[in-house]
Amino acid sequence: MADYSALEKLLHHLALGSAMRGEMIHDIEKGMFLKAAPPDEGRHVFVCGLARAGxxxxxxxxxxxxxxxxxxxxxxxxxxxxxxxxxVSARGAQAGEKKERAHGDGIAVDQHSPEALDEVYWRVFAGKDYIRKDRLTPHKPDREQIAGYCDLIRLVLLRTGKTRYLSKNNNMILRLPALAKAMPDSTFIVPVRDPASHAMSLLAQHRRFADADAFTQKYMQWLGHHEFGATHRPFAWGSEEISGDPATPDYWLARWISAHRALIEAARAHDNVLIVPSDGLAGDPALWPALAARLGIAAKPLQEIRAMPERAAPQIEPDLTKKAAALFAELGDLSRMAFG
Known part of the structure; x- marks a missing residue:
């Protein structure tokens, strides 16, 4: 983002800076291409969870x-x-040079790399339903909004020449129960990471993006990314009070607990919501083939999944540690039930 040209920044403003323009652009796209798009056969895959979970x-x-x-x-x-x-654009004709993404986590991307971009649809067409000044709240999209999302999926499938859609979107956990019910043939995968290491990773990213420049902040908001940094708005369920200092690990562990309570409920209620331990994917040779079989794909040798680094946490409030450990154990039980 820091190396975007003035023209690139202008294009981002035009395409993403106004919900009204976004709706108009999408309407033009549908009018021109939706009739030619393949039918929605389901069996899509959605990866979602807290940021930094893998x-x-x-x-x-x-x-x-x-x-x-x-x-x-x-x-x-x-x-x-x-x-x-x-x-109208030459972008994507070639993959281009791989560059490490802004997170500084060793993940290199190019023009052909898939990314969490479809939250733009939800922000444009339903942002008022879940984006608050100080938080993001559970979102129950109505039938029309879900149908519109399925139209976007079909348009992406037309562009890519595929019949199944894959998305990674952390905000999806806010609407997970509604979409899991509405899309029963699709699979929703929730990677889960050790809570203390996860909290420390979130804290590190929060510090990394705390002083982001103005364009980066706008970019993050346009894409619906509020997980950390200067544009942070926490996920919050019900009327829970959000307290604590985002500069401390206690705050992030509390947010981990809140989110994973909701994820446990969703996994228990919907068979197509799968809890997957991130460390298990790297350490258990049977887990990736089992997951691939559930998705109906070949279990090719893993290329990027690796053991996630343990991050030493300073003293965290004991009650939070106890609650997180109990939830982590329950999540492990749900994963074993799903995969054996």
């Missing part, structure tokens, strides 16, 4: 199967008009 790497491994179409960096900034943008 969602990106897992999505990239699944995408490597070649079975799925996804939004990629080449679709930016006109992610709501992937076919129109492909016609």
């Amino acid at each position: 969602t990106t790497i897992l999505m990239r491994e699944i995408h490597g199967s070649g079975a799925f179409g996804s939004l990629t960096y080449a679709d930016m900034p006109f992610v709501l008009a992937p076919n129109l943008w492909k016609k």
Whole structure:
């Protein structure tokens, strides 16, 4: 983002800076291409969870199967008009040079890399339903909004020449129960990471993006990314009080507990919501083949999934540690029930 040209920044403003323009661009795309898009046959895959849980790497491994179409960096900034943008832009013709993404986590991306971009749809068409000034709340999209999302999926499949869609979107956990029910043939994968290490990773990213420049802040908001940094708005369920200091690990562990309570409820209520231990994917040779079989893809040798680094946490409030450990154990039980 720091090396974007003035023209690139202007295009991002035009495509993403106004919900009204976003709707208009998407309407043009649908009018031109939706009739030619393949029917929605379901069996899509959605990777979601808290940021820093391993969602990106897992999505990239699944995408490597070649079975799925996804939004990629080449679709930016006109992610709501992937076919129109492909016609008028040269972006995506070549993958280009791989560069480490802004997170500084060793993940390199190019124009063909899939990324978390479809939250733009939800922000444009339903942002008022879940984006608050100080938090993001559970979102129950109505039938029309879900149908519109399925239209976007079909448009991406038309652009990619595939019949199954793959998305990684951390905000999806806010609408997970509604979409899992509405899309029973699809699979929703939730990677889960050791809570203390996860909290420390979130804290590190919060510090990394705390002083982001103005354009980076706008970019993050346009894509619906509020997980950490200067634009942070926590996920919050019900009327829970959000307290604590985001500069401390206690705050992030409390957010981990809140989110995973909701994820446990969703996994217990819907068979197509799968809890997957991130460390297990790297350490248990049986887990990846079992997951691939559930998704109906070949279990190719893993290319990027690796053991996630343990991050030493300073003294955390004992009650939070106890609650997180109990939830982590329960999540492990749910994963074993799903995969044996």
